[in-house]
Amino acid sequence: MRSWRTSEVGALSRAYAWLVVKLRLLVVLGWAAGIVAAVAWLPGSAPDAGLNGFAPPNSRAIATETASAKAFGFPILSRTVIVQRDAHGLSQPAQQRVVERAVAVAKGTAGDVGPIAGVIPVANTKGVFPSSSEQGTTALTYVFTKPGTSFVEEVAAAGRFANEHMNQPDDHVVGVTGTVPAQLAQSEILYGHLPLLEGATLLVIIGLVAFRFRSIVAPLVALVTAAASYFLAVRVTDYVGGFVQGGVPEQLKPLVLALVLGIVTDYAIFFLSSMRTGLDDGLDRLTAAKMSAAQTGRIVLVAGIAVAAGTASMLVARSGFFRAFGPVLSLSVLTAVAVSVTLLPALLAIFGRALFWPTRRAKADRSAPVARAAARLLTVRVVALVLAGACVVGLAVLGTGADRLRLGVSFVAALPSDSQPQSAARAAASGFAPGIVAPTELLLQGRDVGSDPQKLARLGSELQHQPGVAGVVSPSALPDELAHDALVTRSGDAARFLVILEHDPLDATAISDVEHLSLSLPGLLQRAGIEGAHYGLAGDTAVAGELVAATNADLRRIAIAVLVVNLILLMVFLRAVVAPVLLLGCSVLALAASLGCLSLVFQDRLGHDGVAFYVPFAASVLLLSLGSDYNIYGVGHVWTRADHTPLRKAIAERIPETSGAITAAGVTLAASFAMLALVPLRQFRELAFVMGLGVLIDALVVRSVLVPALLTLLGRFSAWPRRLRGAAVTRPPARRPSTAPDPGT
Incomplete structure (x- = not known):
C-alpha cells in the first residue's frame, strides 16, 4: 500500500486535499446554501442583446439609414x-x-x-x-x-x-x-x-459516466456537480449580463449549457479515475480522496483557468456582440471550476467505494495490456515519426477547406x-426575388443631386446591371407624384434608390454582391454624370457586410490573444518553452481541420451559402482553450512522472493512464456539444458539428497520438529550458569486458 504523501505532488496540493476532505460535509452544505442564495438574490434572466447586438460599432450603414430618414422625414427600409x-x-x-x-x-x-x-x-x-x-x-x-x-x-x-x-x-x-x-x-x-437540450445533455452525461465506470452512483455524483455548476453559472452570468452594454446575446445560453456541463463532466471523470486507482491500490476512503484531490485538483484548476482566460480574451474584440462572449463564458467556466475542485473531492470522500457500486472492485481492463504495448511502441522513434507525420499530413489536408468558409448573418x-x-x-x-424582403438602400446627398431625372435614370440602369442585382426601384421608374418626397426631396438635395438582390439578403453571396456594389459606386456615379455627391448604402445586407468584416478583424485579434494567453499558461504550468509551443501548434492544426470539415459538410455537401458569422469565431476560441485543457491534464501527468524516470518511460507509463480518461472526457464533451443540434436552427447545428468534431479530433488524435509521438521525437529537448530530473536517468553503464573465460567454452 502506498501513502498519498509519497505521490508526485507538492505541499500546497496536499494541504488543499487535506482541507477539502476534512471539511467535506461543510463543502456540500456550503454549495447547497449558495444555490439557495442564488435563487433568492440573483436574477433568473438577463437583458438580451436582440437585433441591435449584431450591429458593429460606428456602423456606416446605420448612419446612412439615419441620414436618409432625416433628409426625407421618414425611413424607406422596413x-x-x-x-x-x-x-x-x-x-x-x-x-x-x-x-x-x-x-x-x-x-x-x-x-x-x-x-x-x-x-x-x-x-x-x-x-x-x-x-x-x-x-x-x-x-x-x-x-x-x-x-x-x-x-x-x-x-x-x-x-x-x-x-x-x-x-x-x-x-x-x-x-x-x-x-x-x-x-x-x-x-x-x-x-x-x-428544456429539451438541458434534459438530453444531462441524460448523456449519466449514460457516458455510467458506462465508463460501470456504476450507478458515479454518474449521479457527476450529475449533481454538473447541475449545480450550470445553475450557478447561469445565475452569475445573468447578473453580470445586466452590466454588459447592449445585453447578452441569447445564442450564448445553449453554448453555456454545453460548455459548463461538458467540462464539469470531464473534471468528474478525471477525479473519479484517480479515486478508483487509489481505492484499487488499497488506500482507504479518505486517503484515496486526498490523493485524488491532490493529483487532479491542481490540474483541473490550471486547466479551468486556461479555458476561462482563453474565453476572456474575447474582450479585445471591438464588436459589442463578441465582447459579451468574453465575460459570460469566462465566468461560467470559473464558476464550474470552483464547484468542481471543492464539491467533487468532498463527494468522493463521503461516498468512497460506494461511488463505484455495484462494482466492488475495478475489473481488469482487457485492453490495458494492449494500451501499454501501444504506448511502448509509440516511444519507438521510427514509429513515432511515421505516426506524427501521418497525423500532421491528415489534419493539414482537412484544414485546407478552412480558407473556403464564407460568413453570413441569416435570420430567415x-x-x-x-x-x-x-x-x-x-x-x-x-x-x-429573394432580396425583396430586405432591400438595400442607396442614398445620394449633394447640391441638386436629384434635380436631373436623366442622370438618375442612367444610374438606375447602371445599378440594374451590377452582379447579384435583381431589380432597382429608382426615382425615374416611378411617376413624379410618387417619386417626389419618397425617393427625391423637394429641394433636390437628396435621392435614394432601392436595390433588390438576387439572393437571400443576409447570406454570404448577397453580402459579397453589396460589397462589390460599394466598391463600384464611384465609377457608376461618374458614368451617370453625377459628380460631387456623397453616397452611402443602408439596409440589413450592408450592416451584415460590416459585421462580417468586423468579425474577420476581431477573429485575428482574438486568435492572437487566445494563443498568447494559452501559451503563457502552458509555459508557467510546464515550466518549459518548446513543449508549450509544440502543443499549441497541435491545437491550431486540429482547429484548422475542424473548420475545414465544417466547410466541406455544410457548404460543399449541404449546399449552404455560408455559415453563421459567429460559429467559426466561437469554435476557434473554445477549441484552442479546451485543447490547453487536455494538454495540461495529459502532459502534466507525463511531466510529473518524468521528474522520476526517463521521459520515454514516463510517456509509456502515463499515456495509457491518461489517454483513457481523456478519451472518455473527450467523448463526453463532444456529446455535450453535439446536443446543440437539438435546437432546430442552422447555426446551432453548425456549432454542434464543428465543436463535437473538434473535441474528438483533439482527444482521440492529437492528445492520444500526435503529442506523445512528438514528445518522443524531441525527447528531453521538449522540456527546454527545464531540466527533467528523470531525463538524466539513462541506460545502465556498459560493463567492462570480462577476462574470465566464457562458461560456454
Whole structure:
C-alpha cells in the first residue's frame, strides 16, 4: 500500500486535499446554501442583446439609414413585411385593397392600428415592378412603427393588422416575415427547446459516466456537480449580463449549457479515475480522496483557468456582440471550476467505494495490456515519426477547406422550413426575388443631386446591371407624384434608390454582391454624370457586410490573444518553452481541420451559402482553450512522472493512464456539444458539428497520438529550458569486458 504523501505532488496540493476532505460535509452544505442564495438574490434572466447586438460599432450603414430618414422625414427600409400570395394570381380587388389600406393608414381612417405609423405597399403587378419573377401573384406590405416600439410589439401589431384588414377570402395572406419577425421566431425556438437540450445533455452525461465506470452512483455524483455548476453559472452570468452594454446575446445560453456541463463532466471523470486507482491500490476512503484531490485538483484548476482566460480574451474584440462572449463564458467556466475542485473531492470522500457500486472492485481492463504495448511502441522513434507525420499530413489536408468558409448573418434562412417567417419569405421570393424582403438602400446627398431625372435614370440602369442585382426601384421608374418626397426631396438635395438582390439578403453571396456594389459606386456615379455627391448604402445586407468584416478583424485579434494567453499558461504550468509551443501548434492544426470539415459538410455537401458569422469565431476560441485543457491534464501527468524516470518511460507509463480518461472526457464533451443540434436552427447545428468534431479530433488524435509521438521525437529537448530530473536517468553503464573465460567454452 502506498501513502498519498509519497505521490508526485507538492505541499500546497496536499494541504488543499487535506482541507477539502476534512471539511467535506461543510463543502456540500456550503454549495447547497449558495444555490439557495442564488435563487433568492440573483436574477433568473438577463437583458438580451436582440437585433441591435449584431450591429458593429460606428456602423456606416446605420448612419446612412439615419441620414436618409432625416433628409426625407421618414425611413424607406422596413424589417417587418406582410406577404400575400396566390400562385394563380391575386384578384384585381385584392391588389387594389393593398393600396387602399396604405392610404387609410396614412390618412388615419384605418381605425386602431396600434404602434403602426405607416405601411408601404408593393405588388408585382405588370409594369409596376419590371424585375419581378412573376406578375400579379404577390403583394407585400412593409410595416413602419412609431419610435420606441419593441420588436415584440412591432411583430404583434403587424399580425393584428393582417388579421383585421386582410381577412377577405381572396387576400391570401401567407404571413409576416423580415429580419425582426425571424429574430423573434429564433428566440421562441431557442427558449422552447432549451428544456429539451438541458434534459438530453444531462441524460448523456449519466449514460457516458455510467458506462465508463460501470456504476450507478458515479454518474449521479457527476450529475449533481454538473447541475449545480450550470445553475450557478447561469445565475452569475445573468447578473453580470445586466452590466454588459447592449445585453447578452441569447445564442450564448445553449453554448453555456454545453460548455459548463461538458467540462464539469470531464473534471468528474478525471477525479473519479484517480479515486478508483487509489481505492484499487488499497488506500482507504479518505486517503484515496486526498490523493485524488491532490493529483487532479491542481490540474483541473490550471486547466479551468486556461479555458476561462482563453474565453476572456474575447474582450479585445471591438464588436459589442463578441465582447459579451468574453465575460459570460469566462465566468461560467470559473464558476464550474470552483464547484468542481471543492464539491467533487468532498463527494468522493463521503461516498468512497460506494461511488463505484455495484462494482466492488475495478475489473481488469482487457485492453490495458494492449494500451501499454501501444504506448511502448509509440516511444519507438521510427514509429513515432511515421505516426506524427501521418497525423500532421491528415489534419493539414482537412484544414485546407478552412480558407473556403464564407460568413453570413441569416435570420430567415436559419429557421425551420415550416416557420411562418421562412414560408412568407419563400412566397415573397417566388413573386419578386429573394432580396425583396430586405432591400438595400442607396442614398445620394449633394447640391441638386436629384434635380436631373436623366442622370438618375442612367444610374438606375447602371445599378440594374451590377452582379447579384435583381431589380432597382429608382426615382425615374416611378411617376413624379410618387417619386417626389419618397425617393427625391423637394429641394433636390437628396435621392435614394432601392436595390433588390438576387439572393437571400443576409447570406454570404448577397453580402459579397453589396460589397462589390460599394466598391463600384464611384465609377457608376461618374458614368451617370453625377459628380460631387456623397453616397452611402443602408439596409440589413450592408450592416451584415460590416459585421462580417468586423468579425474577420476581431477573429485575428482574438486568435492572437487566445494563443498568447494559452501559451503563457502552458509555459508557467510546464515550466518549459518548446513543449508549450509544440502543443499549441497541435491545437491550431486540429482547429484548422475542424473548420475545414465544417466547410466541406455544410457548404460543399449541404449546399449552404455560408455559415453563421459567429460559429467559426466561437469554435476557434473554445477549441484552442479546451485543447490547453487536455494538454495540461495529459502532459502534466507525463511531466510529473518524468521528474522520476526517463521521459520515454514516463510517456509509456502515463499515456495509457491518461489517454483513457481523456478519451472518455473527450467523448463526453463532444456529446455535450453535439446536443446543440437539438435546437432546430442552422447555426446551432453548425456549432454542434464543428465543436463535437473538434473535441474528438483533439482527444482521440492529437492528445492520444500526435503529442506523445512528438514528445518522443524531441525527447528531453521538449522540456527546454527545464531540466527533467528523470531525463538524466539513462541506460545502465556498459560493463567492462570480462577476462574470465566464457562458461560456454
